[in-house]
Amino acid sequence: MxxxxxxxxxxxxxxxxxxxxxxxxxxxxEAGARTAVVCKSLLGKAHTVMAEGGIAAAMGNLYPEDNWxxxxxxxxxxxxxxxxxxxxxxxxxxxxxxxxxxESWGALFDRTADGLISQRDFGGxxxxxxxxxxxxxxxxxxxxxxxxxxxxxIDVLMECTVTDLLRDGDRIAGAFAYWRESGRFVVLEAxxxxxxxxxxxxxxxxxxxSWEYTGDGHALALRAGAALxxxxxxxFHPTGMVWPPSVRGILVTESVRGDGGxxxxxxxxxxxxxxxxxxxxxxxxxxxxxxxxxxxxxxNNRRPPELLPRDEVARAINNEIKxxxxxxxxxxxxxxxxxxSPDYVRKRLPSMxxxxxxxxxxxxxxxxxxxxxxxxxxxxxxxxxxxTAASRVPGLYAAGEVAGGMHGANRLGGNSLGDLLVFGKRxxxxxxxxxxxxxxxRPAVADAEVDAAALGALAPFDTEGGENPYSIHHELQxxxxxxxxxxxxxHEMQIALKTIHDLSERxxxxxxxxxxxxxxxxxxxxxxxxxxLVSEAVALAALERKESRGGHTRDDYPMTDHDFWGKRNVIVxxxxxxxxxxxxxxxxxxxxELAELLEGDH
Amino acid sequence: xxxxxxxTGEALAPRELxxxxxxxxxxxGGLVDYTVExxxxxxxxxxxxxxxxxxxxDLAVRWNCKAGxxxxxxxxxxxxxxxxxxxxxSTFERGVPIVITPLRTFPVIRDLVTDVxxxxxxxxxxxxxxxxxDQPVAPFRMAQVDVERSQxxxxxxxxxxxxxxCHVIRDHDDNKPAFSGPRFFARYAELDMxxxxxxxxxxxxxxxxxxxxxxxxxxCTEVCPEGIKITDxxxxxxxxxxxxxxxxxxxxxxxxxxxx
Ligand code: SF4
Ligand code: SF4
Ligand code: FES
Numbered sequence: 062m063x064x065x066x067x068x069x070x071x072x073x074x075x076x077x078x079x080x081x082x083x084x085x086x087x088x089x090x091e092a093g094a095r096t097a098v099v100c101k102s103l104l105g106k107a108h109t110v111m112a113e114g115g116i117a118a119a120m121g122n123l124y125p126e127d128n129w130x131x132x133x134x135x136x137x138x139x140x141x142x143x144x145x146x147x148x149x150x151x152x153x154x155x156x157x158x159x160x161x162x163x164e165s166w167g168a169l170f171d172r173t174a175d176g177l178i179s180q181r182d183f184g185g186x187x188x189x190x191x192x193x194x195x196x197x198x199x200x201x202x203x204x205x206x207x208x209x210x211x212x213x214x215i216d217v218l219m220e221c222t223v224t225d226l227l228r229d230g231d232r233i234a235g236a237f238a239y240w241r242e243s244g245r246f247v248v249l250e251a252x253x254x255x256x257x258x259x260x261x262x263x264x265x266x267x268x269x270x271s272w273e274y275t276g277d278g279h280a281l282a283l284r285a286g287a288a289l290x291x292x293x294x295x296x297f298h299p300t301g302m303v304w305p306p307s308v309r310g311i312l313v314t315e316s317v318r319g320d321g322g323x324x325x326x327x328x329x330x331x332x333x334x335x336x337x338x339x340x341x342x343x344x345x346x347x348x349x350x351x352x353x354x355x356x357x358x359x360x361n362n363r364r365p366p367e368l369l370p371r372d373e374v375a376r377a378i379n380n381e382i383k384x385x386x387x388x389x390x391x392x393x394x395x396x397x398x399x400x401x402s403p404d405y406v407r408k409r410l411p412s413m414x415x416x417x418x419x420x421x422x423x424x425x426x427x428x429x430x431x432x433x434x435x436x437x438x439x440x441x442x443x444x445x446x447x448x449t450a451a452s453r454v455p456g457l458y459a460a461g462e463v464a465g466g467m468h469g470a471n472r473l474g475g476n477s478l479g480d481l482l483v484f485g486k487r488x489x490x491x492x493x494x495x496x497x498x499x500x501x502x503r504p505a506v507a508d509a510e511v512d513a514a515a516l517g518a519l520a521p522f523d524t525e526g527g528e529n530p531y532s533i534h535h536e537l538q539x540x541x542x543x544x545x546x547x548x549x550x551x552h553e554m555q556i557a558l559k560t561i562h563d564l565s566e567r568x569x570x571x572x573x574x575x576x577x578x579x580x581x582x583x584x585x586x587x588x589x590x591x592x593x594l595v596s597e598a599v600a601l602a603a604l605e606r607k608e609s610r611g612g613h614t615r616d617d618y619p620m621t622d623h624d625f626w627g628k629r630n631v632i633v634x635x636x637x638x639x640x641x642x643x644x645x646x647x648x649x650x651x652x653x654e655l656a657e658l659l660e661g662d663h
Numbered sequence: 664x665x666x667x668x669x670x671t672g673e674a675l676a677p678r679e680l681x682x683x684x685x686x687x688x689x690x691x692g693g694l695v696d697y698t699v700e701x702x703x704x705x706x707x708x709x710x711x712x713x714x715x716x717x718x719x720x721d722l723a724v725r726w727n728c729k730a731g732x733x734x735x736x737x738x739x740x741x742x743x744x745x746x747x748x749x750x751x752x753s754t755f756e757r758g759v760p761i762v763i764t765p766l767r768t769f770p771v772i773r774d775l776v777t778d779v780x781x782x783x784x785x786x787x788x789x790x791x792x793x794x795x796x797d798q799p800v801a802p803f804r805m806a807q808v809d810v811e812r813s814q815x816x817x818x819x820x821x822x823x824x825x826x827x828x829c830h831v832i833r834d835h836d837d838n839k840p841a842f843s844g845p846r847f848f849a850r851y852a853e854l855d856m857x858x859x860x861x862x863x864x865x866x867x868x869x870x871x872x873x874x875x876x877x878x879x880x881x882x883c884t885e886v887c888p889e890g891i892k893i894t895d896x897x898x899x900x901x902x903x904x905x906x907x908x909x910x911x912x913x914x915x916x917x918x919x920x921x922x923x
Contacts (some may be wrong), residue, residue, distance in 0.1 A: 103725070104783065105821055106733045120802075164801035167792030167857070169810045169817055176804035194814065200732065201817060211783075212791035219783075242772050271727040305704025311730045416730055419749050420706070531716035575721030578688065579773040582720030 066511065067247040071097045071216075072496035073489070074236055074251040076223050076278065079107035080199075080481030081461025081488070082257030083206035084159075088489025089255070090215050094496055096489075097216040097249065099238060101273045104217050105207045108259050108271050109481065112199025113314035113412065115181055115191025116482070117475030118156035122177040124188040124359070129153040131187050134658045136476060138340075139185040139370045140440070140469020141611040142627065142659065143291065146651035147447035148467040152476070152483050159482035160192045168205040170194055182319040185370040185473040187344070188359065196314050196412045202478055221247065223277065224587055225514040226254060226285040226457070229504030233285070233456030237514035241584065244577020246515055252503050253492035255450075256282060256443060256459040257485065261295075263534075263588075264596045265436035266542040269301055269312040275588040276595030278463035282443045283594060283641070287452040289633045290465035292441035292595075293602035294612040296472055297547045299374035301435025303392035308420045310435040313395065313413060315474040317430075318367045320409045321356055322397035324378065325429070326386035332393075333366035336377035341369055372471040372611045375434040379547050382433065392433035398426055434547055438477065440468040440612055441602065444632065450488035456495060456504070460488035470611025520569075521586040527572035530586040533564055537592060540564075545600050550616045554604045561600060565593045594641075598633040601643050605631050677702045680752065681760040682710055684722070688773045696760065701752055707761060708736055708747040711775075723774035731888055734822030738775050739764045744824040744886045766827040767834075782823055785843045788872070789850055795861035809858040816853035816897060818889045819846060825883035825893060831876050842873035845883035845893045852897035855904065869905045874898070 073089040075082045078100035089096040100107065119132040132153035137144050160178065164170065170192050171179040180189045194201040210217065220241040227235040227248070235250040258278030262270025279289060300313040318324075326332045337345045345366050346352035352365035367374065378393050388394055397406055403426035407414050410425070417423040417430060442465030443452050450458045461481045468476060521530070537560075544557035568589050573582040608622040609615050621627070629645045636642040650656070680701035683694045697714045708726055715722045727733040729748045736747040741755075741762050755761055769777035798804065825845040832838050843851075851868050854860050868874045879902075881894040891897075 102727055102735065103779070106727045106735050108727070110733050110820075111728050111730070161801035164803055165794055167854075167860075169805075169814050169857070172805060172807040172810060176806050177802060179807075194817070197732075197818065200820065204817065204819075208786075208789075208791060211787055212789075242778075271729070271733070273727065306702075307705040307709040308730070412732065419731060420751070529716075529720065531720065535716075573720055579723040579776050580721045581715060581723060 066515070067245065068250065069097070069247065070250040071095045072251060073097075073253045073255065073492045074099060074249045075255040075257055075489070076236065076281075077107065077257035077259060077461070077463075078104055078217065079109035079257060079259055079461065080202055080206060080478060081485035082107070082255070083203070083210050084482050084485030085255045085257055085458075085460055085489035085492070086215050087206065087209055087213065088486045089493040090213055092490050092493035094493035096493075097218055098210065099218040099221045099223055099236070099249070101220065101222045101241070103219050105203055107203060108274060109199045109203045109478070111269070111271070111312065112202070112478055113196040113312065114183055114316045114319070115193030115198045115475050116156065116160055116202065116478040117183065117186060117190045117473065118160045118192055118479055119153060119188075119190060120157045120160065120178060120180065120192070122173055123180050127188040127190060130658050132156070132190065133655070135186050136473060137469065137659055139473040140471055141621065142469065143610065143630075143648060144469030145447055145466035145649060146655055147649070148484070150655060151447060151487075152467060152479055155483045156479035159479065159486065163202065163205050163482075166205050166209045168201050170201070181316060182356075182368065183474045184315055184318065184368040184374070186475065191475040193316070196316050196410050198478065218247075222584065222587070223281065224518050226281050227506050227510050227514070228285060229507065231286060231454065232504045233454060234504035234506045237511060239518060239577075241579055244580065244583070246518070248506060248511055250506050251496070252499050253456045253458065253496045255488045255492050256457070256463050257461050257488070258463050260439045260462045261592070261595045261599070262436045262439075264537055264541045264592045264599075265546070266538040267301065267310040267434075268436040269298060269310055270436070276591045277588070278459060279442060279598070280591035280594045282452060282454075282457065282459060282463070283598065283633070283635050285454050285457060286635070287454045287457060287459075288444040289598055290441055290444040290630050291470070291602065292439070292598045292633055293606050293631060294440035294470050295436065295599060296371055296438040296440060296612045297375045297434040298437035299371055299378050299434055300395055300432040301437075302421065303388075303431050303433045304390040304421060311416070311420070312435065312437065313430060313432050314410070315371070317395060317397055317410060317413060320397065321400045322395055323365070323367055323400065324374070325394045325396055326381045327388060328386060332381055332386070333369070333374065333377055336373065336380075337366050337369070338373060341373070345369065370471050370473060375547060376614060378434055388431040390431050392431040394429040395432045396429035398428055403427070438462060438472055440470060440472055441465045441599070448487065449491035450484050451491055458488040458492050460484040470613060518587060521571050521573045521583055522577075524570050524572040527570040528567050530568070530571045530573065530582055530589055533568050533571060534585060534589060534592070537561070537564055537596060541596055541599075545596075545603055548614050548616050549603055551604065554600050557600045558597065558604070561593055561597045568593060597641055601641055602631045602633055605643050680710060682714060683760040683762045684711070684714070684774070685764040686722070686774050687771065689771055692771070694762065703751075703753040705752050706748050707740060707750040707752065707763065710752070711747060711763070723772070723776040725776055732820060734820035737766055737822045737824050737827065739766060739827075744827045746822060746824070746888050749888060766823065768827045768829075768832055769823070779823055781839060782821070782826060782844070782846065785847050788843070789847065789854075790862055790864055790867070792854055792857065792860055793862045795859050798859050803859050805858045812856045812896065813853040815891055816849045818891055819849060820889060821846065822888060824886045824888065828882045828886045830880065830882065831873070838873070838876060841871070842876050845877070845898065847872065848874060848877065848901060849891060849893050849897040852901045855901065863908070865901070865905045865908045868901060869909050874901060874905060
């Protein structure tokens with residue numbers, strides 16, 4: 062049976078063609094590896110395209126006093142000190158180089174008056190630091206990387222979905238995938254695989270994430286023997302659209318606040334002043350006057366509280382709504398209309414202007430937006446070595462959102478795009494080096510593994526009268542939204558776990574109509590396995606961590622516990638019996654010269 | 664304020680809506696009616712998804728962002744090339760089925776999904792950005808006013824609606840090999856206007872990419888969801904600049920000599 066599948070052989074296979082995947086592929090190719098990128102959608106459609114705000118990089122174009130040390134400190138503090146210090150260090154040091162590299166490949170960022178790359182303000186960043194193009198920075202980044210990938214002649218396998226990793230003993234030997242167009246299988250032989258699959262948001266009902274975000278990489282890694290780190294940390298972006306219902310969850314960029322927008326409740330109050338946590342008091346303005354002066358004079362004023370890290374803002378909004386001070390459609394108001402001129406808004410936020418006009422018939426230069434939290438990003442992910450992005454499975458690498466550690470308990474806006482570039486490059490280089498070091502001692506793909514993967518992928522066609530995959534997906538989203546959302550409670554998460562188990566059982570008998578040719582029902586049935594596994598990992602980890610920190614808020618444990626939980630990571634891994642196990646692992650401590658940077662008020 | 668009214672006060676009561684969707688594959692197919700619940704705040708893509716989730720699990724359709732940013736959900740709605748995620752139901756006449764067909768210029772794979780590889784082949788032919796000798800390595804110095812013209816073109820979300828609508832290839836497969844299409848004219852123009860690009864692609868555009876086949880009907884500009892003025896700001900300026908290089912008598916003479 063296995064002999065009949067298409068086979069291709071590479072040194073490095075990258076799964077995912079967003080920012081990290083493309084950057085990894087370019088790096089692997091430039092290191093001399095025969096490289097392929099595999100992606101579920103067409104090239105250029107990956108979720109990176111949705112990123113709006115910018116790439117955080119301490120280039121110091123506007124504030125010469127900015128440098129990697131300040132960026133490192135902001136990142137660690139934004140992550141509630143649970144970041145892997147080494148990742149935060151590498152990221153802060155290398156992000157500027159990665160941005161300039163994009164420029165030398167043709168990216169056209171907005172400019173300063175001196176003709177340098179302009180930088181914008183964002184939550185949690187001390188200085189204006191985000192390289193950007195209006196509010197479509199992700200599009201610029203993906204197009205630049207895409208055009209580079211194509212001009213280098215790297216193989217791109219579009220609309221091709223990986224369902225299993227193949228192993229020889231414990232080493233990576235390749236990947237098993239199907240072409241969406243034909244439904245036919247393809248075996249990709251490769252001693253090194255880079256996971257660059259992005260996030261897991263499709264398990265929640267209100268999300269900014271696209272259909273591709275089904276936790277494929279997280280699940281593939283678990284099943285191949287890698288460990289997942291701190292999966293309880295899920296970022297709910299404070300500002301998603303809430304109305305009309307069909308657009309609920311679609312992202313409203315943080316740049317609206319960076320460029321002067323403020324949050325108000327139904328009473329018209331700028332409520333963020335009521336929610337400044339002790340940890341950020343010293344660096345946050347405590348009056349509207351000071352906050353408003355900050356936009357023009359950052360040296361003598363402190364940041365407006367609207368620009369606190371995302372977890373703080375999301376919780377505050379959540380609370381305002383809960384206490385009955387929300388907007389008519391269950392959000393709060395985000396107002397830039399009363400604060401900036403229509404011209405300024407259209408120039409700085411063209412795609413937001415467009416988005417509200419087209420989708421909600423709201424003119425954001427004239428009226429406030431209604432917004433509320435939306436599931437946006439997972440900080441948790443595959444445990445990797447910071448320098449090489451290697452997981453503990455030989456030959457398996459992970460970069461970007463699918464990797465854990467970089468962002469700790471909460472990611473700062475703008476740190477995602479930089480993460481993709483910095484660690485995408487490192488992963489691609491390390492994967493290429495791994496492949497070349499093997500020489501002829503390459504792992505082999507076993508026929509039995511291929512046959513098993515094919516059988517598993519076809520199972521939904523063998524069942525008749527089984528459940529509809531769309532219904533199971535819907536139920537999973539409801540459960541995760543209601544029971545493992547922004548605010549969590551022990552008994553609710555236990556119910557969630559039970560629901561996930563039930564759904565997993567039921568998903569074994571889903572049946573799909575039609576044939577294998579471009580069949581979204583079948584494709585969803587396969588993605589469901591990943592969503593269910595990853596949802597379980599999140600619920601388990603969230604149940605385990607008995608404190609509140611960053612993107613993990615426990616109603617029953619509202620305090621941040623520095624002495625116990627502040628020193629440990631929660632690890633989820635697959636046990637020999639196929640179930641998921643959980644354990645603690647000490648958080649790596651930064652060396653003294655870096656620890657020093659984290660102290661004090663600055 | 665009540666929760667049953669939209670920001671503009673429109674009623675959002677659910678109602679029945681019929682979508683008339685083309686189903687089939689390369690071998691053939693036809694229109695099939697699906698009636699589902701819908702409300703005015705929704706867009707066509709929402710209703711297509713409802714059809715998929717409840718009536719036709721295998722209905723093939725592309726989408727990613729649902730916010731007009733990725734350019735995946737292109738189709739023809741009542742014959743007009745549009746993004747399904749930006750097509751609000753309130754803009755269609757009530758009680759009349761909405762006809763959804765795949766992009767006509769590209770071969771059908773299944774249902775609303777077409778084989779758009781034509782565009783990816785044209786992308787492969789574009790000689791990449793190459794920094795000029797003046798500023799070979801970033802960071803570059805470039806003024807905002809000088810990057811803006813190219814930035815307009817870089818708003819392109821590669822939805823291929825302009826490619827679909829352009830009459831040069833819409834019903835003329837024979838023109839396809841020699842014609843890159845409006846999306847790529849915008850791309851060439853963008854590189855040409857890049858303040859720090861060091862390559863000249865003008866002759867290539869005229870002689871091999873089919874710029875001369877375009878007779879500036881502006882249909883591409885009309886369908887562009889990003890509002891890019893493809894004809895006015897990319898094609899016409901390129902046509903003018905091509906004249907400089909292709910029909911400049913001194914250059915022509917030099918070329919003849921080189922050949923001779
Ligand atoms: S203006 Fe030119 S490229 Fe655009 S649709 Fe007309 S012929 Fe095609
Ligand atoms: S130029 Fe406009 S219509 Fe053409 S592909 Fe780009 S976004 Fe679509
Ligand atoms: S789904 Fe992205 S443009 Fe319509």
